[in-house]
Amino acid sequence: MDYIREKAPPVREDRLKACSAYGGSCCSLVDKGRKGCLNGIDRKFAQTQICQLNLSLAIINTIRDIVVIVHGPIGCAGGSLAQAGVNKNFKQLRDSTSRGLLWVNTNLGENEVINGGENNLREAILYADKEFRPSAIVIVNSCVPAIIGDDVDSVVEQAQKEVEAKIVPVHCEGFKTKIAATAYDAVYHGILRSLITTEPAQVQDTRDEFEILQEKYRASRTINVLNVSSMSRIDEYELVRLLKALDLNLNILPCYAHPEDFQKATESALNVSICATHDDYFSEHLKTLFNIPFILRTIPIGVKYTNRWLLDIAKFFDIEKQAQQFIDQEVKLLEEGLAPFREIFKGKRALIGGGEIRVIANAELLTYLGFEVVGLRAYHYDQFGDEMLDEQAAIEQATFNVATGQPFEQANLIAKLKPDLFVGHVGGNVWAAKQGIPCAPLFHQSQLFLGYAGIYEFARRVARILKNPSFNRSLGANSQLPYFDNWYKKDAFSYIDEGDLQIRA
Numbered sequence: 189m190d191y192i193r194e195k196a197p198p199v200r201e202d203r204l205k206a207c208s209a210y211g212g213s214c215c216s217l218v219d220k221g222r223k224g225c226l227n228g229i230d231r232k233f234a235q236t237q238i239c240q241l242n243l244s245l246a247i248i249n250t251i252r253d254i255v256v257i258v259h260g261p262i263g264c265a266g267g268s269l270a271q272a273g274v275n276k277n278f279k280q281l282r283d284s285t286s287r288g289l290l291w292v293n294t295n296l297g298e299n300e301v302i303n304g305g306e307n308n309l310r311e312a313i314l315y316a317d318k319e320f321r322p323s324a325i326v327i328v329n330s331c332v333p334a335i336i337g338d339d340v341d342s343v344v345e346q347a348q349k350e351v352e353a354k355i356v357p358v359h360c361e362g363f364k365t366k367i368a369a370t371a372y373d374a375v376y377h378g379i380l381r382s383l384i385t386t387e388p389a390q391v392q393d394t395r396d397e398f399e400i401l402q403e404k405y406r407a408s409r410t411i412n413v414l415n416v417s418s419m420s421r422i423d424e425y426e427l428v429r430l431l432k433a434l435d436l437n438l439n440i441l442p443c444y445a446h447p448e449d450f451q452k453a454t455e456s457a458l459n460v461s462i463c464a465t466h467d468d469y470f471s472e473h474l475k476t477l478f479n480i481p482f483i484l485r486t487i488p489i490g491v492k493y494t495n496r497w498l499l500d501i502a503k504f505f506d507i508e509k510q511a512q513q514f515i516d517q518e519v520k521l522l523e524e525g526l527a528p529f530r531e532i533f534k535g536k537r538a539l540i541g542g543g544e545i546r547v548i549a550n551a552e553l554l555t556y557l558g559f560e561v562v563g564l565r566a567y568h569y570d571q572f573g574d575e576m577l578d579e580q581a582a583i584e585q586a587t588f589n590v591a592t593g594q595p596f597e598q599a600n601l602i603a604k605l606k607p608d609l610f611v612g613h614v615g616g617n618v619w620a621a622k623q624g625i626p627c628a629p630l631f632h633q634s635q636l637f638l639g640y641a642g643i644y645e646f647a648r649r650v651a652r653i654l655k656n657p658s659f660n661r662s663l664g665a666n667s668q669l670p671y672f673d674n675w676y677k678k679d680a681f682s683y684i685d686e687g688d689l690q691i692r693a
């Protein structure tokens with residue numbers, strides 16, 4: 189893969205033929221995906237969806253020693269400022285001298301829509317450099333300048349001659365795609381083009397031979413762990429614990445990294461992703477540009493996939509025996525810890541909503557814990573889900589809904605499937621909560637989900653929620669969603685082309 193000469197990456201609808209609308213069974217989804225029949229399925233009616241600029245900022249806002257310039261109207265991505273406190277705290281956990289979020293908006297109004305916003309952008313770059321002296325200035329481009337035709341890259345090229353900071357344009361205009369995960373490609377594209385040089389450094393190495401050999405050995409045992417925004421700080425600790433047990437060194441990026449860390453990443457032996465949805469673009473490019481192999485196959489959630497994640501890494505370093513011994517010890521301890529919860533989970537019905545790979549891994553985890561998984565909702569679907577979904581016989585007839593947002597479909601599904609538990613992202617859980625369903629977060633910045641410790645913590649949280657669901661039951665009894673009764677009598681997928689498959693209730 190090599191899109192680096194392009195100013196912007198392709199959208200995922202084109203690059204991966206990703207699907208944003210589907211309703212049917214898991215096995216039929218895999219089957220249609222493999223036949224290439226998913227790309228292009230659409231809705232006749234749709235509610236709001238995720239803007240990729242906002243998702244881009246979920247990564248960019250965490251990078252240390254940068255100024256973020258939002259090139260757009262003042263409201264663009266304002267919601268992500270709610271995370272500013274978390275961003276600052278977690279940056280300072282990585283480096284106590286880090287500053288909080290530095291954010292400038294070019295404030296495009298009617299005047300700029302007519303006359304162009306390039307002057308505002310140039311002014312913002314010069315101001316950010318002079319005022320804050322950051323290592324990098326990251327510009328996120330919104331819909332308005334893209335529609336009026338601002339030439340962001342020319343402004344950057346000119347301004348770069350006048351400022352010290354490296355300028356990183358990120359083309360993440362919300363209107364360009366329905367697959368919000370395109371944001372990951374947009375951010376990595378900016379990083380690859382502006383923070384990583386492909387030219388070998390012409391610096392004289394003054395170290396002695398022993399030091400050079402030591403450094404080479406360290407690099408040969410170093411892996412880049414890619415921690416795009418859905419890995420909490422505590423998740424990081426757990427993955428560090430697992431990988432240190434295999435005597436490996438880690439570079440963790442892009443979240444909470446410094447701009448200079450990205451160049452160092454090109455010296456590592458291996459790139460390890462926690463989720464292909466996040467990282468295939470970056471990993472593939474580092475393979476093309478620097479010949480660094482990568483592991484993208486799974487996510488370390490649940491016993492099966494944590495084992496697989498570790499064994500894939502161990503295989504690369506030829507330490508599978510050591511890894512297997514470690515895994516056996518961890519799983520034995522975990523089984524003992526989970527024993528008291530199993531009776532609470534037995535036979536309970538669960539519906540899961542969130543990112544493609546994460547919901548499939550959570551389905552495996554919930555099945556392992558004793559739940560019956562009756563449905564999954566993913567923001568989008570592409571080839572990376574096939575292997576994991578295809579191998580889970582327990583959910584092959586479960587309902588799969590591909591939907592970015594679309595809470596009306598979720599409300600209908602919940603009314604029909606009647607789950608005992610909804611596992612989803614914090615913003616989406618509210619709809620299920622208002623239908624009286626106990627909810628557990630699929631991810632939260634302050635909680636642990638990954639690795640063996642993550643399985644235990646997740647089970648502990650879910651057991652507590654299920655033991656006393658009275659809050660959600662009362663909420664459901666006293667609130668109403670804004671849909672007419674006859675919507676619940678219709679097929680949940682009535683507005684999806686080809687959405688005629690029956691839901692297994």
Ligand code: SF4
Pocket residue numbers: 239240241242260263264265329330331332360361362363
């Ligand atoms: S969709 Fe466009 S206008 Fe709306 S927040 Fe995203 S970038 Fe801004």
